Amino acid sequence: MQQDSTHTDVPAPPAEAHVETHHPGWSTYWKVALILTVITVGEVWMYFVPAIVASRVFVPGLLTLSAAKFAIVVMFYMHLKYDHKLFRALFTGPLLIAACTLIALMFLFGHLVAKLGR
Amino acid sequence: MSHAELTLDEVGVAGEERPYGFKSKKLVMWLFIIADGATFGAILFAYGYIRVGSADWSRPFAFIPTIRNGIVMTFVLLTSSLTMLAAVRAAATGRVGMAVRWLGATILLGAAFAALHLREWFAMIAGGWSLSRNPMGGSPLFGAAFFGITGLHLLHVITGVVAISVVTILFRRGRLDASYIETTGLYWHFVDLVWMFVFPLVYLMNAR
Numbered sequence: 001m002q003q004d005s006t007h008t009d010v011p012a013p014p015a016e017a018h019v020e021t022h023h024p025g026w027s028t029y030w031k032v033a034l035i036l037t038v039i040t041v042g043e044v045w046m047y048f049v050p051a052i053v054a055s056r057v058f059v060p061g062l063l064t065l066s067a068a069k070f071a072i073v074v075m076f077y078m079h080l081k082y083d084h085k086l087f088r089a090l091f092t093g094p095l096l097i098a099a100c101t102l103i104a105l106m107f108l109f110g111h112l113v114a115k116l117g118r
Numbered sequence: 119m120s121h122a123e124l125t126l127d128e129v130g131v132a133g134e135e136r137p138y139g140f141k142s143k144k145l146v147m148w149l150f151i152i153a154d155g156a157t158f159g160a161i162l163f164a165y166g167y168i169r170v171g172s173a174d175w176s177r178p179f180a181f182i183p184t185i186r187n188g189i190v191m192t193f194v195l196l197t198s199s200l201t202m203l204a205a206v207r208a209a210a211t212g213r214v215g216m217a218v219r220w221l222g223a224t225i226l227l228g229a230a231f232a233a234l235h236l237r238e239w240f241a242m243i244a245g246g247w248s249l250s251r252n253p254m255g256g257s258p259l260f261g262a263a264f265f266g267i268t269g270l271h272l273l274h275v276i277t278g279v280v281a282i283s284v285v286t287i288l289f290r291r292g293r294l295d296a297s298y299i300e301t302t303g304l305y306w307h308f309v310d311l312v313w314m315f316v317f318p319l320v321y322l323m324n325a326r
Binding site for chain 1: 140144145148149151152155156159163185189192193196199200203206207210304307308310311314315317318319322323325
C-alpha cells in the first residue's frame with residue numbers, strides 16, 4: 001500500500017524514555033513526605049516558642065525552612081533532579097537571578113534608608 | 119512504528135523534530151511555572167515590604183481555629199501531592215484504572231483544601247475583615263495582603279482541580295496519554311510549592 005507522501009517525510013521522534021521515565025521510587029517519595037512533615041512541624045514548633053518568635057531568628061528561620069521544602073519538592077516531587085538538564089537550567093537560572101535581584105534591592109533600600117536617616 | 123503512523127503529538131508541531139528529546143508541553147509547563155513563580159515571588163516580596171513598613175500591622179490568627187486549620191490544609195495538600203505522584207506512576211506503567219483512582223483522590227483532596235480555605239475566608243469576612251477593612255483597628259493592608267495572596271493561591275487550587283478533572287476524563291476515554299498526567303502533576307506540585315511559603319509567611323508570622 002502506498003503511503004501518503006506528506007507522512008513519509010516526517011522524522012522519527014527522538015528517544016524520550018531515558019529523559020522522561022527516570023523517576024525516583026516510592027521509598028524516596030515517602031522519605032521526602034516524612035522530611036516535609038518534619039519541617040512543617042518544626043515551623044509550627046517555632047511559633048510555640050515565644051523566645052524564638054520575639055528574636056531575629058524567627059522570620060529568617062521560617063524563610064530558610066520554606067526554602068528547604070521548596071527545594072525538596074522541586075527536586076523530588078517535580079523530578080527536576082532526575083529530569084533533563086535544560087529544565088534545571090531553565091528553573092534555577094531565573095531563580096538565582098531573581099534571588100540576587102531581590103537581595104540587591106533589599107540592600108539598596110536598606111542603605112538608602114540608613115543614609116537618609118529614615 | 120512506521121513514519122506513516124506517527125501522530126502530530128509524537129513529532130511536535132508540524133513534524134518539527136524535538137532537539138532535546140522531550141515533549142514540548144512539559145517545557146511549556148516549566149516555563150509557565152517559572153512565570154507563575156515570579157508572580158508569587160513578587161507578591162510575597164511586596165507583602166514582606168508592606169508588613170515591615172506598617173507600624174500597626176495586625177496579628178489576628180489564634181492557634182485555634184486558624185493555625186490548626188492551616189496545619190490541616192498543609193497536610194491535605196502534601197497528601198494530594200503524593201496521590202498525584204501515584205497517579206503519574208500508574209499512568210506511566212499503563213494502569214489506567216489505578217491512575218484514574220489516584221487522580222480522583224487528588225481531586226477530592228484539592229476540593230477539601232479549597233473548602234477548608236473558603237470556610238476560613240467566610241469566618242474572617244463574618245468577623246468584619248475585607249480587602250480594605252481591619253476590625254482590629256490596625257493597618258487595612260492586612261486584609262488586602264491576606265485575601266490577595268491566599269486568593270491567588272486558592273484560584274490556582276481550584277484551577278488545578280478543574281484541570282485534573284478534565285485530564286482524568288480525557289485520559290480515561292483514551293484521548294490523552296500518560297505524559298499529560300505528568301504535566302498536570304507538575305502544575306499541582308507547583309501549587310503545593312507555593313503553599314510552602316504562604317503558610318509560614320502569611321499564617322505563622324501573623325499568629326498571636
